[in-house]
Amino acid sequence: MDVRHGAAALEGSSPTLSELVRLCGQLCVDVRITPLPAGWLGAYDHAGSQIELAPGLTPVEQRSVLAHELGHALRMDSGESAAAERAAERFAALLLVDPAAVRRAGAWVRDEDELAEELGVTVDIVRSYLAHRPLRRAA
Template identity: 40%
Template sequence: MPIAAGVVGLMYNPAAELEEMGIPILRCWLRDTWGIWSPERHAVVVADGLTPIEERCVLAHELEHVLAGDSGCGGTAGLQAERRAETRAARKLIALSDWARARQWAADEHELAAELNVTTWALRARHADLQGGAQWLGTSKIAG
């Protein structure tokens, strides 16, 4: 059983889960994305220079591609894979109990995202999921 099985919210650690699965995390310059799951290399590639919160969200997203067996992000199937990865990652990154607690005092989405240790993009994806997915915004900068 993976380390993170059943762990959600602030304690969720996608890097530890990738490590336990034997999937290396490679860091390098990426032109137009923050992360990529590379089945050919059996590795997750993450852009240099991300903040710890950005990297955590990227790794959660890419881990969902790994778990789903995704092999690419092009075409209609790719868009569906991106939406699935974004939604599943947001569910693991943001526990409902954490969300409810922090929403009581956070002044805006930036403060809420900071309290939850996620990007505003992950926060919006979780909000859209809680709204039934109707407001999903398409692909994100972290998609790949």
């Protein structure tokens, strides 16, 4: 995967955590685990060219939060507005969620929590994905 070919080319590629870290490296953005303000899971510092992840995140949370913060890095914003947060979450959802996996899981999952577990992402990522690409169940 190469972020230089554009974010659209990455859509649905469902990169691993290691691949996300490599993508950040291609952008010259460092990834660190560091204490953050209460309630924050991650942050992008444009001036310092770094993404910070809160300590204690599960691997699924790390992957989901890192993809969200990568969205901020690609847009070169630090998430100061609700619109910027929605855009970063949409980027993360479209990056991490493989549409074919959603179609397969759609045949049996009962709710967003099960879908998130099946896809290896947070429920917030699933909700953002479904807001843009609703689940179509077979009749």
